[in-house]
Amino acid sequence: xxMAIEPLLLSTLAPLVAxxxxxxxxxxxxxxxxxxxxxxxxxxxxxxxxxxxxxxxxGGYRLRRRADGASFAHAASxxxxxxxxHPPREPLWTASRDGAxxxxxxxxxxxxxxxxxxxxxxxxxRAIAVLDRVLGTPGGRYARRRERVLIVAVNCTEPxxxxxxxxxxxxxxxxxxxxxxxxxxxxPRYLAESGSERGDGLLSRLPGEPPGDTVVTEARAAVAAAAxxxxxxLPEGDLRELLAxxxxxxxxxxxxxxxLTCGNCTMVCPTCFCTTVEDSTDLTGGTARRDERWDxxxxxxxxxxxGGPVRASxxxxxxxxxxxxxxxxxDQFGESGCVGCGRCIVWCPAxxxxxxxxxxxxxxxxx
Amino acid sequence: xxxxxxxxxxxxxxDGCQLSLLDCEDELLAxxxxxxxxxxxxxxxxxxxxxxDISLVEGSVTTAGDVARIHRVREQSGVLVTIGAxxxxxxxxxxxxxxxxxxxxxxxxARPEYVATLAESTPISAHVPVDYELRGCPISRAxxxxxxxxxxxxxxxxxxxxxxxxxxxxxxxxxVLVAAGTPxxxxxxxxxxxxxxxxYGRGCYGCFGPAxxxxxDALAPVLRVAGVAGEDxxxxxxxxxxxxxxxxxxxxxxxxAAGEATDHEGGGDDPPR
Numbered sequence: 121x122x123m124a125i126e127p128l129l130l131s132t133l134a135p136l137v138a139x140x141x142x143x144x145x146x147x148x149x150x151x152x153x154x155x156x157x158x159x160x161x162x163x164x165x166x167x168x169x170x171x172x173x174x175x176x177x178x179g180g181y182r183l184r185r186r187a188d189g190a191s192f193a194h195a196a197s198x199x200x201x202x203x204x205x206h207p208p209r210e211p212l213w214t215a216s217r218d219g220a221x222x223x224x225x226x227x228x229x230x231x232x233x234x235x236x237x238x239x240x241x242x243x244x245x246r247a248i249a250v251l252d253r254v255l256g257t258p259g260g261r262y263a264r265r266r267e268r269v270l271i272v273a274v275n276c277t278e279p280x281x282x283x284x285x286x287x288x289x290x291x292x293x294x295x296x297x298x299x300x301x302x303x304x305x306x307x308p309r310y311l312a313e314s315g316s317e318r319g320d321g322l323l324s325r326l327p328g329e330p331p332g333d334t335v336v337t338e339a340r341a342a343v344a345a346a347a348x349x350x351x352x353x354l355p356e357g358d359l360r361e362l363l364a365x366x367x368x369x370x371x372x373x374x375x376x377x378x379x380l381t382c383g384n385c386t387m388v389c390p391t392c393f394c395t396t397v398e399d400s401t402d403l404t405g406g407t408a409r410r411d412e413r414w415d416x417x418x419x420x421x422x423x424x425x426x427g428g429p430v431r432a433s434x435x436x437x438x439x440x441x442x443x444x445x446x447x448x449x450x451d452q453f454g455e456s457g458c459v460g461c462g463r464c465i466v467w468c469p470a471x472x473x474x475x476x477x478x479x480x481x482x483x484x485x486x487x
Numbered sequence: 488x489x490x491x492x493x494x495x496x497x498x499x500x501x502d503g504c505q506l507s508l509l510d511c512e513d514e515l516l517a518x519x520x521x522x523x524x525x526x527x528x529x530x531x532x533x534x535x536x537x538x539x540d541i542s543l544v545e546g547s548v549t550t551a552g553d554v555a556r557i558h559r560v561r562e563q564s565g566v567l568v569t570i571g572a573x574x575x576x577x578x579x580x581x582x583x584x585x586x587x588x589x590x591x592x593x594x595x596x597a598r599p600e601y602v603a604t605l606a607e608s609t610p611i612s613a614h615v616p617v618d619y620e621l622r623g624c625p626i627s628r629a630x631x632x633x634x635x636x637x638x639x640x641x642x643x644x645x646x647x648x649x650x651x652x653x654x655x656x657x658x659x660x661x662x663v664l665v666a667a668g669t670p671x672x673x674x675x676x677x678x679x680x681x682x683x684x685x686x687y688g689r690g691c692y693g694c695f696g697p698a699x700x701x702x703x704d705a706l707a708p709v710l711r712v713a714g715v716a717g718e719d720x721x722x723x724x725x726x727x728x729x730x731x732x733x734x735x736x737x738x739x740x741x742x743x744a745a746g747e748a749t750d751h752e753g754g755g756d757d758p759p760r
Contacts, residue, residue, distance in 0.1 A: 154688065156661035179709065181666045198661040208657035380705045382674035383649060387656035400633060401640040403517040408640075414657060419649040420699045434702060469652075469664045469674050469709050 125320045128328035129335055130302075130310040133165040133191070133238075135326050136272070140236040145270055148204060149238035150197060155183055157194045159203070162238065169194065170308075176280045176462070179471025192239055192304045195280035196466045200390035201244055204235055205251060205265055208387075212397065214409040232265040238272045240298065242291025243283075243461040245273055247390030249297055253453050254393050270318055273298035277342040281351035282462030284475055288354065290459045292346040303339040311339045352462065352475040354446075355482035359456065363447030366481045367439070375477055376435035378470050383416035385464035385472070386441065391457045392416070417441050446478060491540035491639065494526035496560050498546025498553050499580055499608060503625040504571035505529050505545050511628055518632075521639055537563030541638055544617075547573040547580060547608045554605075554614060561615035566638060569611045570631070572624040572727040576696050579624075581608040581730035608730065619644060622677055624694040624727040630679050647678050648699035651691050654682035663690055670713040672723065675701035675733070696728035703737035717745030 130136065140147050150157045151167045157174060160167075168191040173184045176196055186193060215225045240248070248271070255262035276285070276292035285291035294301045299319035303311040311331050314320045331339075355362065366372075386392040396415040401408045415422055417440045423430035431437045449457035458474065465473045495505050509530060511518060525535040542564035548554055561567055569575050577584065583591060584607040592599040611617055621630050630646065637644035647653070651673035655662065663669040663685045671690030673682070677698040684691050697703075707720065715723055720741035724734040 154661045154666070156666045158659070158661055179665055179712075180668075181662075198666070199656075199659055203659065378705055378708075380650070380674040380702055380709075381700065382652040384652045384656060384662065384674075387653065398645050399642060400645065401636045401642065403514060403521045403632065403636050403639060405521075405640055414653075416649070416653070419647075419653070421648060432700075434700070434705075467662055467665055469662065469671075470705055471709075 125314055125323055127311055127313040127331050127336065128323055128326060129331040130312050130326060130328045131307070133168065133302075133310060136300075136312075136322070137162060137165040137238070139322060139325055140238075140270070140272075143236075145234050145236035147236045147238055148201075150192070150194065152183065156181060156198055157183070159197050159199055159201070168192075168239075173278070174280065176282050176466045177471070178282065178465050178473045179468055181466050188306065188308070190278070190304055190308050192274045192302070193278040195241070195276070195278065195283055196461060196463050198388060198463075198467060200388065200461070200463065201237055201240060201248060202251065202390050202393075204237070205248065205269070206255060206262060206393060209411055209413040210261065212410045212412055214407060216407045217405070232261075232268055234268045234270075235265075236270040236272065239302075240271050240273045240294075241276050241285075241461075242273070242294045243276075243285040243288075243459045244390055245271070245294055245297045246285075246288070246290035246459040247461065250391045250453070250455065250457065250459065251393060253455075254391075270322075271298040271300075273301040273315070275301060275303040275339070275343045277304060277346050279346050279350050280462060280466075282465040282473075283350045283460065284352040284354060284462060285460035286347045286350045287352070287475075288456060288458055288460035290461075293343045303343060305335065305339060305342070309335075311335060350460075352465075352473070354458075354460075354475055355479050357482070359446045359478065360448075360450040362478070362482055362485060363443045365485060366443075369481055369484050371477065371480045371484055372435040372439045374480070375438050375472060376433065378472055379434045379438050380470055381418045381420075381434045381437055382469065383418040384467050384469065385474075386416040386418060387414060388463040388467040389445075390459060390461055390463065391445075394422070396422075417444070442474065442477060445474070490521070490523045492525040492535070492538075493522040493635075494537070494539035494542045494560075494564070495524075495529065496526070496542060496544045496546075496556075497528070498544065498557065498574065498611070499549040500546030500571065500573040500578065502529060502545070504574075504621075504623075505543070507570075507626050507628050507631055508543070511632060514632055518635065522635070538565065539563055540565045541635070542567045544569050544574050544611050545571055547577045547610060548614055549580060549605055549608045550603055551605065552603075557611060557614050566618045567611075567615070568619045568621060568634060569617050570621045570626050572622065572694060572696060573608075574611045575620045575622055575731075576728040576734075577608040577610050577730035579727050579729065582725060584608060584730055610730070619646065621646075622679055622695040627679050627681065629681070649678055650674050650698045650701075651676045651678050651680070651682050651685075651695070654678045654680070655685050658682060658686060660686045663688060664709065664713060668713050670710050670715045670723065672706075674698075674709075675703050675706050675737075677701075692726060693724065693734065694727045696731045697733035701733045703733060704740070707737075707741065717741060721745070 273294035672693035673691035
């Protein structure tokens with residue numbers, strides 16, 4: 121990691137959030153709402169979820185009070201940063217017809233907002249890097265949003281029972297792709313380290329003190345310890361080969377009996393990027409618009425060709441999702457589509473566990 | 488091109504869905520300019536003869552008179568759209584299907600001989616071909632405007648058949664089932680409402696009826712964990728879309744599972760249902 125300027129020990133995040141807002145950023149970070157720690161726009165550091173943690177399990181999520189006042193000791197927010205970089209619905213163009221019948225087509229002109237993402241974990245840094253590769257065509261809509269984003273990462277010291285970023289190689293330490301990285305320590309206090317020139321500029325304006333070797337060692341140890349406390353793991357070996365060889369596995373029938381095909385996993389997944397386009401017209405026929413919105417391989421209409429869907433059964437749809445995520449993503453983009461954040465495990469109402477399914481496929485392959 | 492004519496028809500229903508049309512306050516003038524409202528008794532007693540380009544049909548078929556009338560409506564309609572759970576699935580009044588309607592008539596009405604009714608409440612599609620369905624109790628105003636806009640423009644309307652979960656996730660609602668253990672039919676219910684109920688912290692009660700290939704069997708163990716099983720689960724499915732095939736079957740299975748559980752316990756002298 122580039123460390124042009126020395127790390128700083130912060131006793132509060134208030135000046136950081138204030139500085140970002142002064143710079144014109146809309147600060148998005150974790151906050152408590154509707155019985156969950158969600159990502160939302162923060163007016164100040166007071167909105168952070170101090171003293172809140174979460175207990176998660178497959179298909180279950182509960183807020184829990186913490187004694188230590190920590191603000192980043194939680195995992196698996198119901199939405200990922202994808203919601204801001206690749207929004208659920210986005211206008212592509214509008215067309216209007218004048219009195220003479222001539223059409224004018226307009227693309228949205230306004231500049232995308234400048235977001236500062238506060239509290240991006242290593243798994244989600246990796247997810248953003250995955251989206252960059254998939255959607256980041258220079259000059260495109262994603263790229264225009266992405267280049268305006270400032271990232272304050274948080275090294276993970278509190279993995280959840282559903283986490284497996286150590287197995288995907290994404291975390292728990294933030295290695296690159298951030299402007300500033302924080303490690304939350306008892307207090308809470310925050311070790312802040314810069315990862316970019318923008319981070320340097322930000323850090324130089326914050327009140328703090330040199331951390332000293334003890335604090336840095338404490339921070340590194342807390343992150344390293346997190347790697348050993350992940351509740352889950354993926355099978356050893358080449359997952360691309362495993363999935364390619366599993367097309368007729370009996371496990372697909374087993375999981376399809378539990379799968380609701382509701383699509384929740386794909387929407388909470390920080391890398392699932394599929395969309396469809398929708399056209400609408402007003403009653404007068406004077407205006408039309410085309411929107412892009414999230415779609416999902418679990419939607420029966422997603423694979424609709426003439427006469428019907430290609431993937432009609434739940435087994436076919438689950439197989440498509442898992443095979444792409446862990447297998448053919450490698451062929452398409454040169455890496456895995458799974459970062460180990462565990463969201464699909466937590467937010468699946470039926471509690472289907474991607475690691476359990478992958479391990480079951482691996483076990484079946486050895487039979 | 489002549490201005491298309493619109494007719495609104497009522498069968499067994501509460502009028503709430505056709506009220507959604509009058510509720511389109513901001514769009515009513517545009518609508519009145521785009522179509523000629525030829526038959527809409529809730530709005531005007533002035534009616535024009537058919538045929539009609541677009542018919543919106545609210546309500547279910549519950550009398551012999553309804554059966555004859557829906558065929559006449561179909562004959563006079565270009566595009567026939569059913570609106571609301573009554574028209575698309577039989578409505579809450581389909582709770583009587585399979586029960587003793589004669590007994591209801593005797594118990595409820597002072598002069599039962601005045602009440603002429605069929606044994607079952609059935610959706611419009613059980614009697615005549617239907618071109619489009621708008622689900623819900625009541626329908627979504629946005630979907631109604633989308634459908635009318637599509638029909639007027641000659642394009643395919645956007646009527647997704649996926650689950651309510653799509654809409655919860657799109658609007659950023661934390662799942663009430665996962666985060667609060669609140670029983671929710673969202674995973675098996677068709678989207679279109681905008682996922683209103685979970686946004687206010689309550690579970691979806693399925694008023695839009697089953698999503699495409701809804702897997703109620705996979706939801707049963709999930710709802711059991713949330714505290715709903717057996718008779719309670721049957722009741723969860725037996726509301727506005729009680730007679731929609733997927734929900735009817737799910738309720739039946741939940742009830743037989745409850746019956747078996749009771750048999751195992753050897754308790755109760757309840758008569759067979």
